[in-house]
Amino acid sequence: MRTRPLKVALLGCGVVGSEVARIMTTHADDLAARIGAPVELAGVAVRRPSKVREGIDPALVTTDATALVKRGDIDVVVEVIGGIEPARTLITTAFEHGASVVSANKALLAQDGAALHAAADEADKDLYYEAAVAGAIPLIRPLRESLAGDKINRVMGIVNGTTNFILDKMDSTGAGYQEALDEATALGYAEADPTADVEGFDAAAKAAILAGIAFHSRVRLDDVYREGMTEVTAADFASAKNMGCTIKLLAICERAADGGSVTARVHPAMIPLTHPLASVRGAYNAVFVESDAAGQLMFYGPGAGGSPTASAVLGDLVAVCRNRLAGATGPGESAYAALPVSPMGEVVTRYHISLDVADKPGVLAQVATVFAEHGVSIDTVRQQGKDGEASLVVVTHRASDASLNGTVEALRNLDTVRGVASIMRVEGE
Amino acid sequence: MRTRPLKVALLGCGVVGSEVARIMTTHADDLAARIGAPVELAGVAVRRPSKVREGIDPALVTTDATALVKRGDIDVVVEVIGGIEPARTLITTAFEHGASVVSANKALLAQDGAALHAAADEADKDLYYEAAVAGAIPLIRPLRESLAGDKINRVMGIVNGTTNFILDKMDSTGAGYQEALDEATALGYAEADPTADVEGFDAAAKAAILAGIAFHSRVRLDDVYREGMTEVTAADFASAKNMGCTIKLLAICERAADGGSVTARVHPAMIPLTHPLASVRGAYNAVFVESDAAGQLMFYGPGAGGSPTASAVLGDLVAVCRNRLAGATGPGESAYAALPVSPMGEVVTRYHISLDVADKPGVLAQVATVFAEHGVSIDTVRQQGKDGEASLVVVTHRASDASLNGTVEALRNLDTVRGVASIMRVEGE
Numbered sequence: 097m098r099t100r101p102l103k104v105a106l107l108g109c110g111v112v113g114s115e116v117a118r119i120m121t122t123h124a125d126d127l128a129a130r131i132g133a134p135v136e137l138a139g140v141a142v143r144r145p146s147k148v149r150e151g152i153d154p155a156l157v158t159t160d161a162t163a164l165v166k167r168g169d170i171d172v173v174v175e176v177i178g179g180i181e182p183a184r185t186l187i188t189t190a191f192e193h194g195a196s197v198v199s200a201n202k203a204l205l206a207q208d209g210a211a212l213h214a215a216a217d218e219a220d221k222d223l224y225y226e227a228a229v230a231g232a233i234p235l236i237r238p239l240r241e242s243l244a245g246d247k248i249n250r251v252m253g254i255v256n257g258t259t260n261f262i263l264d265k266m267d268s269t270g271a272g273y274q275e276a277l278d279e280a281t282a283l284g285y286a287e288a289d290p291t292a293d294v295e296g297f298d299a300a301a302k303a304a305i306l307a308g309i310a311f312h313s314r315v316r317l318d319d320v321y322r323e324g325m326t327e328v329t330a331a332d333f334a335s336a337k338n339m340g341c342t343i344k345l346l347a348i349c350e351r352a353a354d355g356g357s358v359t360a361r362v363h364p365a366m367i368p369l370t371h372p373l374a375s376v377r378g379a380y381n382a383v384f385v386e387s388d389a390a391g392q393l394m395f396y397g398p399g400a401g402g403s404p405t406a407s408a409v410l411g412d413l414v415a416v417c418r419n420r421l422a423g424a425t426g427p428g429e430s431a432y433a434a435l436p437v438s439p440m441g442e443v444v445t446r447y448h449i450s451l452d453v454a455d456k457p458g459v460l461a462q463v464a465t466v467f468a469e470h471g472v473s474i475d476t477v478r479q480q481g482k483d484g485e486a487s488l489v490v491v492t493h494r495a496s497d498a499s500l501n502g503t504v505e506a507l508r509n510l511d512t513v514r515g516v517a518s519i520m521r522v523e524g525e
Numbered sequence: 526m527r528t529r530p531l532k533v534a535l536l537g538c539g540v541v542g543s544e545v546a547r548i549m550t551t552h553a554d555d556l557a558a559r560i561g562a563p564v565e566l567a568g569v570a571v572r573r574p575s576k577v578r579e580g581i582d583p584a585l586v587t588t589d590a591t592a593l594v595k596r597g598d599i600d601v602v603v604e605v606i607g608g609i610e611p612a613r614t615l616i617t618t619a620f621e622h623g624a625s626v627v628s629a630n631k632a633l634l635a636q637d638g639a640a641l642h643a644a645a646d647e648a649d650k651d652l653y654y655e656a657a658v659a660g661a662i663p664l665i666r667p668l669r670e671s672l673a674g675d676k677i678n679r680v681m682g683i684v685n686g687t688t689n690f691i692l693d694k695m696d697s698t699g700a701g702y703q704e705a706l707d708e709a710t711a712l713g714y715a716e717a718d719p720t721a722d723v724e725g726f727d728a729a730a731k732a733a734i735l736a737g738i739a740f741h742s743r744v745r746l747d748d749v750y751r752e753g754m755t756e757v758t759a760a761d762f763a764s765a766k767n768m769g770c771t772i773k774l775l776a777i778c779e780r781a782a783d784g785g786s787v788t789a790r791v792h793p794a795m796i797p798l799t800h801p802l803a804s805v806r807g808a809y810n811a812v813f814v815e816s817d818a819a820g821q822l823m824f825y826g827p828g829a830g831g832s833p834t835a836s837a838v839l840g841d842l843v844a845v846c847r848n849r850l851a852g853a854t855g856p857g858e859s860a861y862a863a864l865p866v867s868p869m870g871e872v873v874t875r876y877h878i879s880l881d882v883a884d885k886p887g888v889l890a891q892v893a894t895v896f897a898e899h900g901v902s903i904d905t906v907r908q909q910g911k912d913g914e915a916s917l918v919v920v921t922h923r924a925s926d927a928s929l930n931g932t933v934e935a936l937r938n939l940d941t942v943r944g945v946a947s948i949m950r951v952e953g954e
Contacts, residue, residue: 241840312555389836390827393826394826395823397819397820397822404818
């Protein structure tokens with residue numbers, strides 16, 4: 097084994113960073129054996145240097161992250177600051193000064209992945225980011241390495257633990273959204289401002305990263321259609337149960353049927369209880385992958401948290417260190433397929449639509465005519481009368497999002513339709 | 526991109542080999558883009574050259590596998606013959622003549638993994654074998670790369686599709702073992718001679734490979750305790766249901782509580798219905814991994830079949846080809862921890878024991894005394910009387926296999942115990 101240690105600079109020392117530092121210290125011998133050389137924490141960049149950080153030599157702590165990544169003797173920069181800046185500039189500066197980079201930064205990768213990969217290639221260095229998607233679940237490495245000889249057609253996943261906790265709570269207790277959110281907040285599963293989670297921004301960033309890797313194309317955050325889950329109601333869960341389904345916030349990346357384009361989207365959807373994703377409970381994440389040869393695979397585990405994320409960061413750190421010792425780099429960006437991202441209107445799926453309608457003869461015929469005029473084929477209809485009002489629940493066959501939107505707009509203009517109570521996509525069948 | 530192709534020799538052209546050849550042809554452009562150079566099928570060694578193989582140039586077919594691996598211009602040998610010989614000699618010969626190797630051979634890896642890795646190291650070549658365990662499920666790469674910075678404590682999996690199909694059928698229909706086996710055979714899920722599957726030999730080979738990788742130690746097939754599932758009865762499933770459990774044939778690799786040794790075993794066991802492995806249906810495989818930092822992960826997918834296995838082989842092929850172009854090798858054997866494998870007697874778990882006993886006062890006291898004398902603590906006891914006979918169902922707290930065996934032997938010697946109807950381990954709690 098080489099005795100000169102590889103030097104690691106840690107940018108950020110919050111929940112994840114402090115756990116990375118802890119494991120680097122407590123498991124130093126194991127890491128050295130697995131890498132073939134010792135690794136040494138050479139510097140830790142933080143915002144508040146006065147904070148006591150157990151187990152970290154205060155002499156290593158600095159507020160000058162830029163100087164740290166410019167030192168020139170750093171082998172690997174571990175970026176766990178998050179956000180776009182200063183993380184982006186620090187990473188590109190690290191490449192320019194000879195370091196490889198391990199990042200957990202989903203927002204940055206989703207927005208500027210191509211530019212960062214280009215900077216890594218230019219410098220002939222590694223950029224690894226397993227921790228950016230689904231925490232500890234090994235996902236990026238399996239997708240870009242294990243399935244490198246296969247053709248992935250769909251990636252569908254629960255990639256946000258906060259929203260899965262809320263939806264699972266609503267499903268199991270019949271609670272409404274607000275009540276379930278309050279519990280998630282009280283238990284620490286949701287942040288004080290839960291917007292990034294419940295509006296699907298976090299999941300959309302992960303969808304962009306997954307779609308890019310799965311389809312060997314560039315998919316940016318802006319390309320991902322996004323709907324949050326704040327409008328999911330207890331009534332929707334009751335409807336889902338009637339269908340033998342539950343509701344999950346899904347990130348779905350698909351290759352179009354003709355293979356010439358891809359789509360990426362995040363929205364709540366009904367999935368059958370028999371689908372492996374339906375049984376993913378609490379704050380767990382899981383990603384379901386469908387490919388030509390492998391068939392259906394699922395990867396399951398904790399999607400967030402200091403330790404799980406640190407596990408993913410350290411797995412990358414070992415790989416990047418091994419690559420440096422071998423004088424090689426691992427697989428970089430693979431975007432050769434360059435498939436365009438189609439707009440949401442071209443996405444084809446099934447829909448569950450609840451309408452409040454007048455309780456009089458002929459309404460169903462009117463409604464069915466509207467569906468037919470827009471080329472949306474109906475699978476089942478259920479009518480329920482209640483005190484002069486009635487509801488119609490329509491489940492469609494597969495139709496494009498554009499056709500469905502046209503249908504709904506026309507339905508709203510019918511005198512006999514009092515309102516569209518809910519529209520929910522049905523996936524995983 | 527480099528234009529000179531990498532040359533691949535295929536040893537074996539059965540269900541998996543022919544699918545590997547087919548994908549190499551139909552996805553040639555994708556593979557070339559992902560590798561950075563074209564790959565070319567340079568030879569196919571078969572036993573029956575006269576058989577027509579669609580899509581394979583007959584000029585490539587040979588019966589002389591040895592000559593093929595000795596050619597010297599072969600970059601990667603793909604071994605999908607299976608069995609110990611001639612596969613072992615062909616693989617070591619391939620290394621000696623400059624080729625890297627991708628293998629799907631679980632029996633050989635479980636028996637001679639250390640020697641094969643040594644031969645690969647000696648030749649400075651790669652030995653990859655993702656397809657040897659759980660078919661298409663990316664498992665070996667995640668364990669040895671993604672979790673390389675973590676400490677794995679337990680790997681527990683359903684790694685044989687045939688037996689899972691049979692047990693799932695027994696669970697869902699109440700069928701007995703023979704009836705479920707007959708259906709599995711009729712549907713092609715079980716072979717005419719199902720011994721390797723139902724007696725746990727196949728699963729034991731996979732357990733040996735998984736334990737070695739998870740614990741960075743050498744674990745051979747002989748080190749794996751093995752019990753088949755031919756004696757699991759419909760009554761056992763009824764007992765399991767009473768416990769809120771189902772029964773699976775599990776491969777379990779554990780680090781001892783003191784960290785100083787490991788165990789590996791294959792046997793049927795009850796697991797709670799709430800455990801992610803309980804919902805693995807049909808011929809699917811799944812492996813549950815517990816580690817210090819990542820927590821609980823699960824990998825799920827098809828465990829066998831031509832296409833899924835070919836997907837895993839091709840993922841390895843891409844990785845090995847990329848390594849060759851980079852002039853590097855991937856992670857080899859990691860056995861630095863060199864933990865010894867403890868015998869089955871030291872395994873600690875819980876047990877579900879059904880006893881047929883005389884229906885008279887004092888029997889429970891006698892039985893309880895025997896458990897106490899052997900240091901096995903009882904969790905629950907359920908007595909059921911029926912026509913002068915009675916049954917006692919005892920569920921224990923955690924105890925060593927040796928203590929449990931001593932207990933059972935002593936129970937058999939009690940006059941009031943007519944028989945031990947079943948003993949089943951309880952896992953995953």
